[in-house]
Amino acid sequence: MLTLAVALSSSVLAQDTREQQIAAAQAEKVKTLGDEAPSGAETTIVRVMKSPLLAGTGGVFPWFGSVYEGTSFGFGGGYLRRMPRRSELVAVAGLSINGSTVLRGEYTAPRLARGTIQPFASVEWARANGVSFYGLGNETITAQRTDYNFDPLTIKAGLGFRPASLILLTASVERLGFRTEVTQPALAFSAGPLPSDNSSLQFNGVRVGAAFDTRTSPGYSTRGTLLRATTAFYSETSHQPYDFQQSQLEAVQLVPLVREQFVLAFHALATFTDGSGGDSPPLALLPYLGGGATLRGFGTRRFVDRDSLLLTGEYRWRPSRYVDMALFLDAGQVATVREQMAWDRLHTSWGIGARFHGPGFMALRLEYARSAEGARVVFTTGGPF
Amino acid sequence: MPAIRFSIRFLLAGVLLASIGVLSAVGAGPTFFPDDPIWTDPISQDVKAATRYEPDLVFQTVANLFGQPGDPVLGQRARNINTVDEVPDGPFYVNRAGKLPLTPEIVARASNTSDGPAAGPWTVISAKSDGITPGFTIRDSSNGLWFIKFDPPGWPGMATGTEVVAAKLFWAVGYHVVEYHIEHLVPSNLRIGAEAKITPSGEAERRMQPSDVEWLLSKAMRDANGSYRVIASRAAPGRPVGRIRFDGTRADDPNDIVPHEHHRELRGYSVFAAWLNHVDAKGINSLTSLVTENGRTFIRQYLLDFGSALGSGGIGPTELWEGSEPLVEDGKDITRRAVAFGVLIPEWRTTKFYVAPSVGRLPADPAHWNPASWRPHITNAAFRHARADDTFWAANKMTFITDAMIDAAIKEGQFNDPPSEQMLAKMIRARRDRILQTYLTDINPIVEPALAGDGRLTFRNAAVDARVAAAPSGYEASWSVFDNATGQSRPIGTSTAATTSIQAPSLPAADFIKVDLRATGGANEAWSRPVSVFFRRADGWSLVGFDRMPGAPAAAQARQP
Numbered sequence A: 001m002l003t004l005a006v007a008l009s010s011s012v013l014a015q016d017t018r019e020q021q022i023a024a025a026q027a028e029k030v031k032t033l034g035d036e037a038p039s040g041a042e043t044t045i046v047r048v049m050k051s052p053l054l055a056g057t058g059g060v061f062p063w064f065g066s067v068y069e070g071t072s073f074g075f076g077g078g079y080l081r082r083m084p085r086r087s088e089l090v091a092v093a094g095l096s097i098n099g100s101t102v103l104r105g106e107y108t109a110p111r112l113a114r115g116t117i118q119p120f121a122s123v124e125w126a127r128a129n130g131v132s133f134y135g136l137g138n139e140t141i142t143a144q145r146t147d148y149n150f151d152p153l154t155i156k157a158g159l160g161f162r163p164a165s166l167i168l169l170t171a172s173v174e175r176l177g178f179r180t181e182v183t184q185p186a187l188a189f190s191a192g193p194l195p196s197d198n199s200s201l202q203f204n205g206v207r208v209g210a211a212f213d214t215r216t217s218p219g220y221s222t223r224g225t226l227l228r229a230t231t232a233f234y235s236e237t238s239h240q241p242y243d244f245q246q247s248q249l250e251a252v253q254l255v256p257l258v259r260e261q262f263v264l265a266f267h268a269l270a271t272f273t274d275g276s277g278g279d280s281p282p283l284a285l286l287p288y289l290g291g292g293a294t295l296r297g298f299g300t301r302r303f304v305d306r307d308s309l310l311l312t313g314e315y316r317w318r319p320s321r322y323v324d325m326a327l328f329l330d331a332g333q334v335a336t337v338r339e340q341m342a343w344d345r346l347h348t349s350w351g352i353g354a355r356f357h358g359p360g361f362m363a364l365r366l367e368y369a370r371s372a373e374g375a376r377v378v379f380t381t382g383g384p385f
Numbered sequence B: 001m002p003a004i005r006f007s008i009r010f011l012l013a014g015v016l017l018a019s020i021g022v023l024s025a026v027g028a029g030p031t032f033f034p035d036d037p038i039w040t041d042p043i044s045q046d047v048k049a050a051t052r053y054e055p056d057l058v059f060q061t062v063a064n065l066f067g068q069p070g071d072p073v074l075g076q077r078a079r080n081i082n083t084v085d086e087v088p089d090g091p092f093y094v095n096r097a098g099k100l101p102l103t104p105e106i107v108a109r110a111s112n113t114s115d116g117p118a119a120g121p122w123t124v125i126s127a128k129s130d131g132i133t134p135g136f137t138i139r140d141s142s143n144g145l146w147f148i149k150f151d152p153p154g155w156p157g158m159a160t161g162t163e164v165v166a167a168k169l170f171w172a173v174g175y176h177v178v179e180y181h182i183e184h185l186v187p188s189n190l191r192i193g194a195e196a197k198i199t200p201s202g203e204a205e206r207r208m209q210p211s212d213v214e215w216l217l218s219k220a221m222r223d224a225n226g227s228y229r230v231i232a233s234r235a236a237p238g239r240p241v242g243r244i245r246f247d248g249t250r251a252d253d254p255n256d257i258v259p260h261e262h263h264r265e266l267r268g269y270s271v272f273a274a275w276l277n278h279v280d281a282k283g284i285n286s287l288t289s290l291v292t293e294n295g296r297t298f299i300r301q302y303l304l305d306f307g308s309a310l311g312s313g314g315i316g317p318t319e320l321w322e323g324s325e326p327l328v329e330d331g332k333d334i335t336r337r338a339v340a341f342g343v344l345i346p347e348w349r350t351t352k353f354y355v356a357p358s359v360g361r362l363p364a365d366p367a368h369w370n371p372a373s374w375r376p377h378i379t380n381a382a383f384r385h386a387r388a389d390d391t392f393w394a395a396n397k398m399t400f401i402t403d404a405m406i407d408a409a410i411k412e413g414q415f416n417d418p419p420s421e422q423m424l425a426k427m428i429r430a431r432r433d434r435i436l437q438t439y440l441t442d443i444n445p446i447v448e449p450a451l452a453g454d455g456r457l458t459f460r461n462a463a464v465d466a467r468v469a470a471a472p473s474g475y476e477a478s479w480s481v482f483d484n485a486t487g488q489s490r491p492i493g494t495s496t497a498a499t500t501s502i503q504a505p506s507l508p509a510a511d512f513i514k515v516d517l518r519a520t521g522g523a524n525e526a527w528s529r530p531v532s533v534f535f536r537r538a539d540g541w542s543l544v545g546f547d548r549m550p551g552a553p554a555a556a557q558a559r560q561p
Helices: A018-030 A040-049 B002-025 B057-066 B104-109 B158-173 B210-217 B264-275 B331-339 B381-385 B388-398 B403-412 B418-440
Strands: A059-066 A073-083 A087-096 A101-108 A117-133 A146-150 A153-164 A167-182 A200-213 A224-236 A244-257 A262-275 A307-317 A323-335 A347-357 A362-371 A374-380 B122-128 B135-139 B145-150 B180-185 B190-198 B228-234 B239-242 B286-293 B296-303 B353-356 B360-363 B446-451 B456-461 B474-482 B489-497 B501-503 B512-520 B531-537 B541-547
Touching (some): A323 A362, B104 B158, B135 B190, B145 B158, B158 B418, B190 B210, B264 B388, B264 B418, B353 B418, B388 B418, B446 B541
Antiparallel strands (some): A059 A073, A101 A117, A146 A167, A347 A362, B145 B228, B286 B296, B456 B501, B512 B531
16 A cells, blocks of 8 residues: 555564654665766766857857858868857868868957947858859750869958848958869850969959848748848959959748748849949859759759849748748749840749758758759758748 | 666666565565554655755756656556555645645745845845846845846736746645745845856856846846836755756655655646646756754755746747647657648647736636646656546645635736736636546546444545536445455445445454445546545544555556656
């Protein structure tokens, strides 16, 4: 009947009362007392959780991501130092599976003017191996593929100004230099000096932008609107004929249904590039379609030209608060001039995917996409838009 | 490694259980001792060297979401109960509801022994700077130690009022709870202690500055007059040495001999937590304190931090899913929903809610709530081990919590929003009733049996008395003489009645009588399974034993919270 646990011993069994029986068991335990302390597993988990990556504190952390789009999965290490007033310094070194590398340093300065102004500066050098190029235009064929290596060095400084919680204005200046090196024979380069030549170019750039964003987080959201416009002017420093202007318009609309059980997501992205005074924008900096975030059923950078238009629609459903599923349809085209764009020139791809995310970030995206050129699997860390 | 520790513990438990079976067979000890049933847990040893151990929240979460710490054999009867199936007063629990003559006034006062922090300045000793909502540890002008927490901006009264209501009701059902008061903090009344330190995000620990206090207060709900409504909780007596663990025993506490997953009051805590939607019912929201009373140093366990309960999520209203799903959903559910293209919609996404700044988010129609489907953020070993007699025990305690007591607790929350207070009362009452409907009817609900000297057996049907089930057509009692030395019983007859009063057949001159008592034609088939009741002859008959699930298969009665 009695279910009070007792330690078995002759002294326990010899008791005349319940209290004596329990007291005897307690006396037995005195012989085996120890410290109340964490287990080895708990100690290990605590150590892991206190790492800078997970705890958000300063120090060294492992890094996973993309060195440069289309160069396979990358990994490496970083260092984060948090400083007063939300300022921080981040340094990352990464290496991708195909040997591409990146070195990046970012400094976010203390906020000014009651937190409305955020100065920042960054420097990044990448060595991207095997960047694909299929030629210019919307009708290129896969057999035209050429690979080149690309090593941009970007030094940037700027300000973010948030006059209202939903509005962000940005301005930055940058110094961009790069060199390309063709590694696979070029078959059909019809325009532009790069990547078909191996010369170096240096640009001074100025970029301004404005965004209206009601999403809960740029990294992951289930509702809200993003309207964004940026324009940038690049001037070749040695007066070679490659000055250009590039503008981008983007709209995202997330429509939650049934308390976010479903989300209809729409994305439009248009990029326009113009050479200044007849100059030619460098091919390596032209907009492209194809890859994990644009036309997902096509190879990375499958279509390149001065202007591009991407339209995406997704039906998302949420089997978990940490997992989204999506059926998606991408449509896009590139053109040398805007007037060439037409509905019947759109390339399309569709697919299904799963996204693993936190409240405000996308940790992992796994998608299967199909297009007229076959099927592709997307495995990446960021969201599609 | 924990796996090895668990294995050794279970090996020892297995040896213990096997040995008990062997000893029963050879008649090594009596079933009932002369002092049975005991109503207070003996504390025979001083705790001499308790070390403070703060379990890690992430580890607890991971261990319980993806593992099952504690005894792997579910379905076992609670082991810390006395011979009449009740929990003795002890480190975790004190019998109040159903034992003490509780009144609404007593419930309103609960554990409070003062009027709150003494008048005069409050000296900040430390601050909670890592959370989303701020908190201070202060000493009042009488050197009393208090913990101060705030309401989140936009939700005046929600977290503080909820904490008070839940604390009062958890106290009423029997748990150790510290003293709570609603206070109003005027910033000019705060002093920064000479030793006060703070560790701002990204910075090293340093001495606290007035600007730190201003920054912390900027994250709290500020009243129109510039003051801040706060909840002040008095530091528990004694020295903190950790948090309640829901499996195993404390290694440094000699009095702690029953693995906590086999404590009925910790198993039943799942029912009370479900009642008050205390989704954050986990070890970190408790306190283990080393206290010295009457010359004995021992450990007492407190429940703390009820800010994420009822309609409050602490930093905002409770999330839509909270209470319906654990922190991480079941893998099978995720898979089913993933392949269903969203057609399988969780119920919480379509439930209607009442939302108000004073109380947060409450279900608009609590009358259809299913307590068995309630889920805390993370479960624990004790919750997993809860079986029907444990949940019945908790539900039966709640039959003693009246509407007036609930109203009294809500009044102490000082929400200053009568319509929302009515909604809160409606929710708490309805959820109590749903718990009674679910758990009192789920098992033979006979309680409080008594055998008079003339052989008349009386008892109550808790489900019928709570008006959650119709009376059965009758009851049947099978009588036996019970041999306390061998545990054997010898049948002597059967009697029946249509009411809760049954006359025994002629009883022999035995020291112990066993009655297997069941309902016939009851609301639930489970009512036909008898409870075993034992009486001892001593100036008449006294109840000495009770088992609501005699002979239950080891795992068949297990539940999975």
